[in-house]
Amino acid sequence: MSNDTDRFLGKLAFSLWDKKQGGHRTREYQRLQKQQYYSPAEIENLQTEKLTQLLSHAWQSSSWYRNIMEKNGILPGSLVTLADLRKFPITTKSDIRENTEQFISSAYQKSALKKAKTGGSTGVSLDLYFDQLCQQKRNAAQMYADSLAGWQVGSRVAAVWGNPPVARTLQQKIRSGLLEKTIYLDTMHLDKESMTTFVERWREFQPDVIFGHAHSIYIFASFLLAEKITDLRPKGIVATSMMLLDHERQVIEEAFNTAVTNRYGCEETGLIAVECEQHQGMHINSSHIILESVDDNGLPVTDGTPGKLVVTDLNNYGMPLIRYRIEDVGVLSSRPCSCGRQLPILERLEGRVADFLKKKNGGQVAGVSLVERTLTDIPGLQQMQLVQESLDTLIVNRVRGAEYNENTDAALKDELQSVFGNDVFIDIRDVEKIPQEKSGKYRFSICKI
Secondary structure (H helix, E strand, O other), X not given: OOHHHHHHHHHHHXXXXXXXXXXXXXXXXXXXXXXXXXXXXHHHXXXXXXXXXXXXXXXXXXXXXXXXXXXXXXXXXXXXXXXXXXXXXXXOHHHHHHOHHHHOOOXXXXXXXXXXXXXXOOOOOOEEEEOHHHHHHHHHHHHHHHHOOOOOXXXXXXXXEOOOOOOOOHHHHHHHHHOOOEEEEEHHHOOXXXXXXXXXXXXXXXXXXXXXXXXXHHHHHXXXXXXXXXXXXXXXXXXXXXXXXXXXXXXXXXXXXXXEEEEEEEOOOEEEEEEOOOOOOEEEOOOOEEEEEEOOOOOEOOOOOOEEXXXXXXXXXXXXXXXXXXXXXXXXXXXXXXXXXXXXXXXXXXXXXXXXXXXXXXXXXXXXXXXXXXHHHOOOEEEEEEEEEEOOEEEEEEEEXXXXXOOHXXXXXXXHHHHHOOOOEEEEEEOOOOOEOOOOOEOOEEEOO
16 A cells, blocks of 8 residues: 555544544644744734633632632633733642642543653653543644644654554554554664664655654664665654754754654643744744743743743643643743744753752753763764762763774763863763663753752
């Protein structure tokens, strides 16, 4: 069966499936295609309208937020501006974990809500709940993000992903065959043998796009370059779930001769931001969320300054999340994109809060950015992970690259001591690969203090 036939059957199956469930995905996808070209004033008006409706609902059905609104004089039904939103304290993971029932809307039966759990890579897992319409809108946002990479419903996909799903029931097998035409490279078993087998499956399957963890795609791309494999040419590449480092983007694009589309989201709120075809930063999904960047005191930071990201989900009525701190650090920008869309820009991610390493003088270092700079500047390093268990010692798990020589580790030590001080012991450990989390993701910087 040809790719064109697959796409046709996939679109037909999706249309029938979505229509049976009310057609909400299709209508929301069409709205997102239109709203991406809204003016800043139109975007703000849309967010204000949605925020007002959400807070009226939260007052009536969420005891957690009703208490907050009462304390701050925010009445149900009154117009709520984006400035009013800052009267809300920031919601933390601990707030949700310790008060889950207070967040869940009394307007829904808990058993009727969709349930998910975060992976808890920073040590705190959460139980999350979504109403069905929210989930359908998130599906539409994913379709919209996919489309920016040339990925349409019915496209054949090569997924580089940990713990690939297995279709077990008849319904799952039918759905997989019609809507999710995907081959998987399991990131929990990335080695020469598995990647060689995946190349063979790719040549037979001829996927339209490749999708997966940014660093895992990078490892596969590095394998292709090393083996001089040049015939894998997807129409699109979607990197997600982890920070996409600049040097990784370069390797991936060289291996596949295709531009990478970077995407950012989280289990709690769905799609947050995605690159357009110009690849000049990520457009924020402002139709569905309000994204803020704040300092340690919860105050807004200026454009171009790193801050802690705080998100308000405008869709989830089953378990409202208002001013939720994601525990990621990023940089917002008001600069225009040359694509013509006026959606605000997430300029870049700096890493997770837990990725920031500590200095003896009280300062902090963006660990992932330090890893990227070091890998770029020092020849002979293929992969690297920084682990900080005390202020006196920094553990470096280092994978040797092709240019490794007797000067590599000395240069690495000098670089790190220039940042942390000469009295900090740099413990360089020679490893064959960087270990993965249970989710299949990688963490390049881990602070345990």
